[in-house]
Structure formats: structure tokens, C-alpha cells
Amino acid sequence: MPLATIVHLDADAFFVSVELATRPELKGKKVAVGGRQRGIISSASYEARAAGVYTPMPSQRAVKVCPDLILLPHSGNYSEVSRQMFDLCEDLTPLVQRNSIDEGYLDLGPCGLKSAEAVEQVVRDLQVRIWAELSIPISMGIATNRLVAQIASKLRKPRGFVVIEPGREQEFMAPLDIKEMPGVGPKMQERLRGLRINTFGDVLALGDSALQSAVGDGWRDFKARCAGEDDRAVEPERGEAKSYSHQRTFGRDIEEFAEIERIAKGLLDDLMSKVRADETRIRTLTVLVRYGDFSQESAGRSLPEATDLETAFYPLLPTLLKKAWHKPRALRLISVRLSGVDDRPAQLDIFGATDDKRRRLAGLMDQLNARDGGAGLVRAHQLPKAKH
Numbered sequence: 001m002p003l004a005t006i007v008h009l010d011a012d013a014f015f016v017s018v019e020l021a022t023r024p025e026l027k028g029k030k031v032a033v034g035g036r037q038r039g040i041i042s043s044a045s046y047e048a049r050a051a052g053v054y055t056p057m058p059s060q061r062a063v064k065v066c067p068d069l070i071l072l073p074h075s076g077n078y079s080e081v082s083r084q085m086f087d088l089c090e091d092l093t094p095l096v097q098r099n100s101i102d103e104g105y106l107d108l109g110p111c112g113l114k115s116a117e118a119v120e121q122v123v124r125d126l127q128v129r130i131w132a133e134l135s136i137p138i139s140m141g142i143a144t145n146r147l148v149a150q151i152a153s154k155l156r157k158p159r160g161f162v163v164i165e166p167g168r169e170q171e172f173m174a175p176l177d178i179k180e181m182p183g184v185g186p187k188m189q190e191r192l193r194g195l196r197i198n199t200f201g202d203v204l205a206l207g208d209s210a211l212q213s214a215v216g217d218g219w220r221d222f223k224a225r226c227a228g229e230d231d232r233a234v235e236p237e238r239g240e241a242k243s244y245s246h247q248r249t250f251g252r253d254i255e256e257f258a259e260i261e262r263i264a265k266g267l268l269d270d271l272m273s274k275v276r277a278d279e280t281r282i283r284t285l286t287v288l289v290r291y292g293d294f295s296q297e298s299a300g301r302s303l304p305e306a307t308d309l310e311t312a313f314y315p316l317l318p319t320l321l322k323k324a325w326h327k328p329r330a331l332r333l334i335s336v337r338l339s340g341v342d343d344r345p346a347q348l349d350i351f352g353a354t355d356d357k358r359r360r361l362a363g364l365m366d367q368l369n370a371r372d373g374g375a376g377l378v379r380a381h382q383l384p385k386a387k388h
């Protein structure tokens, strides 16, 4: 019998849990993380959820639904805690795949464990360790493949621990609601429910041609997934999955291009100093804009070669900003994201001597800014424009 060694781990109410770690007096209360005035709820404690708060939901609505909600602003510690959490996973196995800031897969295959009991013990120990060291509650799913492990981990939150034995995948899936399948959106759900298909078992019972007309071209894959089949490996491409992002919500909507560009550049500068601190380089810049009604657009582009200098991205920034921000409307939020991490050492410096100078200057600014909580050095474009 093969061992089930694939684990999906999913932190419970991650942002809230990170906040509660430093404010234990708030544990057990109705707590949410989100922007106060114009923001949305990005994480809610289970107590807050029971009172009708969900994500994403406008914060103003959340405080109406739940008047005693304790609404905390984003503290910005989340990526650091996430990194620590995945570091603990990597203590266990090199096969760790981050899916998002608070979710990922582990393959315990390389641990050489001999029994299902041994696997369970190791996973329980990890769950306990993440709680003990980071005060983050985690739900775990163990199965023979990623899909089943992922669905299992979400089933008994918070602090869930669900093991699906090898060979029982289909049996496990059959009674579950189709909404548990990652990627099945409201439209597809509606179509399937119209055919009285509510569970994965219902999908399997449907004839192939009926399924094909309901789901379209991907029906074979869909059917296999509904039976709990999945042959995707756990891929520890740390670099690929990793990204850096920063966003800012404005107190009032902004419509001046120069102002938005200045803010975006400031966000980019901050991110690139993190990239340098990680001693890595990056290829892709994505800009996202959000309008007053929460609709959003993004645009991204990659450089031919990865870089650790913000100046390499400066020429792309206005172009991407114009592409994303194509409606003549004011913005409430801008977000800048860097992805396509390249951890390999630079082959040769195609940027030449000028960039060496720029790199020294950037490194010097990073150092000064790190000293004594920051010397407060900023590039000229980060300064607010003087009012005339």
C-alpha cells in the first residue's frame, strides 16, 4: 500500500492570527483585519465570522453587521510570519510548495517515514510547532495527492486535521459539495446545480455527454478530479512562487497621474530594497489599480534580465500605469507587485558600469535606512509635491 505523504497546510484566519500573536488579549473576540475608512476586510476571526463578517467585505458594512467588531489595520508583518512558517516546513522536507502567503503543500516522501502513523505524528508535531513558535493556528490535510489534501485541509477549520487513506479518495470526495472544488466558480456551480448536480458523486453519476455539454472541453479532467485523482507533483520552486507586493489605499480618490506615479515609484523602491535584502533579483513588474467601486485592472511586463535595481523598472512604470488605468476615473488604491524571482547569481552585468554605481547608491540607502530604525532617506520622487 502506498503511503499518503502529501500535506496541504492552511493557516486559519492568517492575518488575524498574526495580529493576535502580539495581542493575546484579543483572542476569542470578534476581530478582523482591514482598512477602516474605505478598506475591505481581508481576514476575520472565527468569532467574527459567526457574527456575519466575511472576506472580502467592505469594512464599513462589517462594522454595521457586527457593531462590536475589533477592526485592526494591516500591520505589514504577514510576509515575515509566512516566511517563518514555511521555514519550519522546510526543516522537515525540501519539498515545500508555497501556494499563497498562508497556504502550501508538503511532500513528506523524502522523510523516509515507514507508516501512516509516523506521517501523522510528524504532521501533528509540525502543527504544534507552528502554534508554539508563531502562535498561528493551522489546518492540515494529508492524502496521496495535492487536490485531496487541499480539500481535506479546508474541511474542519480551524485547527483541522484530516487524513484520507490511500484508495479512499473517491469515497471521501463523493458526498462533498461541488463548491469545494478549487476553480469551480459561481457560474459553473449554477450550471451544474441546474442539472441537479450538487456533489462530486453526482458528477460521476452523470453520463459523459451530459457532463461534456455542462462543463465543456475540460470535462475529462474535471471528472477525474471529482473522483479525487490528481497527478501534479509538489513543486518547491521557491523562486517562482515568491513575489513581493505593496499596496496603498488613499484617504480620498486620486485622479492626478503624476501623484499616482510618484506613489507607485515609492512602493517600487521599498519593494526593491527588500529584494536586495533577500540577495535576489527580479524580472516582472505588475501594477494594479482599483477604482472607487472596487473594480480593478492590472498590467505587467518582464525585463529581459532579472535585476535588483528599481531604476531598471522606472521606464516601465508609467507605461504599465497607463495601460492598467485606462478609465477616466479616480483611483482608491494602487498596488505594485514584483515576481519572477531569479536566485541564480548574475551571469554577467549587462547593465554595465552605470548600474554598478546605481547599485552602490541603492545599497547605501538601504543600509542607512536600516540603521536605528531608518534614517528616513527617500528618493526625491517620494517627496510630496509642494503646494503652490
Ligand SMILES: [Mg+2]
Pocket (backbone or CB within 6 Å): 010, 011, 012, 013, 014, 102, 103
Ligand atoms: Mg488560510
